[in-house]
Amino acid sequence: MKLHIKPRRIRFLTTFYCNAKCPYCHNEGQAVPVNSTMNEEFVGKLLDIVPTEEVILSGGEPTLNPHIVEIAKAVKERGIYLSITTNGTLTDRLYKLFPYLDEIKFNVDSLSKEAYEAIKQLPFEATIKNVMAAYNAGIYTKLNTPFISLANAQELLNFSESTKVEIKFIEVLELGGFSDPSLEIIKLESLLEDNGYFLEKGDLKKTWKKGNNTITTMRCLCRAAVMTGDVDDAKELCREQGSLYVTPNGEIKPCIYEEFSIPIYDSVMNGDLKSLQQKFEEFDHSFGIGLCQDIITNQKLDIEKKEQKAAIRN
Template sequence: MRLVRHPVLCNYYVTYRCNARCSFCDIWEKPSPYIQLADVEQNLRDLKRLGVSVVDFTGGEPLLHRQIHEFVGLAHDMGFITTLTTNCLLYPKYAEKLRGKVDMLHFSLDASEKEVHDKGRGVACYDFVLESIRVAKELGERPDILFTVFRENLPDLEAVYRDIAQPNGLMLIINPAFEYNSVETGEQLSSAELDYLSAFGKKRGVYLNEAFIQLRKDGGNHVAAPVCRAASTTLVISPSNELVVPCYHLGEQKFPIEGRLHDLYHSPEVGRMIALEGRLPQCEGCTINCYMQPSFAVEINKYFWQALPSTLKYNVQKGTWKRMLTR
């Protein structure tokens, strides 16, 4: 049964450019412009009309955009829940300007040892993560540690939790890696390793969407009976001010927004693409967290019930439920 029939999330790509070279991502290979403030202002107004509640300013590396603090500030003041994930290379520079404007601030950290983390990210950023934690705490911010899990770094999870997240009073978010297009993430986690993650996710100060684990055990999305609701729950806006449908990772079609996001989303052309969400050939076996997370939140099924406890746990511990009540 569908609970919510309007989009709830916007993945707003401020640029595809990135100052890291992560082995599990290809976005940094793309040429890219930067979004414009006038477009952001108009699109946020339309997102509000469409019923969107969360705006994730993403990239690339979002802090490469010199106006990023203006974007998140505008969205925050309009009542959106704002999120931003950074590799931390530029966070100390922008920290003061971002203060109080990002509801869910995520610092990426995938290993407990500097050499291992920096190798995976293709650039020396481990020390910047630790410095960013210090700076954020001094400013009264409450960032999360976002740990992207692969088979090769699974043994590091405990050390990051014990030595970095817990001593600093930070939430540890477990983000199971996913494959898309030609990007490979190594050998897939076994059933036993997925069970280990499930148990770890129950620790104090740890967030893991349990539905991610079940989806992987089920072989991902299946086109015959799709669980993915990417296009109907999530709007993807490109740095070129295009609506990308059904999702960034497939990017089947791109529609110029031209100041008419609300009407464009309800147009027949976009509607036909929304109807294909989770049903395209490349959707078979998909486990992309960015779109499964909102998909699990809008429809009552087994994934909804598995996702609910961890979602409540995160929002209670972070206090974001207060923002949701005042929207």
């Protein structure tokens, strides 16, 4: 029996922990360490109850979960598209996942060895080696990278054109606030056009094409809501395009900025569908109640302050 809900994708935050030290990391909204109960039995039982089109394995660093291979196998046994977001440095664990993965998104900040290792405190060569190993294994391979400068973006574009590995540029979000206005993702668009890319499709998530090369630029839903002032539209976009987040200890939440979560682990493991239905109804009722409005109010103030500071500097 299945519940009468079908999220477009489920994002399993398989662990809180990570071996990288990225200073901008929001850790998918996980503020404090929790004991992970994320294992293949829980994942399999949840997917049998809650159908979805796609599963994303994330964290923290998902390859640090000792059950990660079994989790991946449980997903693929159910015929679901499987993606993982990883820093790609734990080579042995990563390669064991290759048979089950449809897509790998590697977190790569820079193609400068010095800059990469200064940001992540991880070995640069291991990451790039594993990026190319995934690509050559026929897995859909992307680099997820924060937009930190036009010069850095140009190096990544050059890499994409020489290797055909797709790049996804993401606006850097500060905890509780948006990025510096000088680093808004829209600033990247003129560079893409100068490099011969054309906009194929998209609004918040834009796809740019140049021959066989694909570049994606991504800004968050809340940013769009701030710009338009339309909270209701933001909520609907989030419902339509967002993921159902499942935390390492088996709770569900709608957003990385939302501290509110609902425990479902025991209900899933016990097969208590009545309890699960009640919990998902509570989740649906609470979704976006006050959250979007609070974020938008705070973000507008934050953007105004940063724009004022930028104007003073200039």
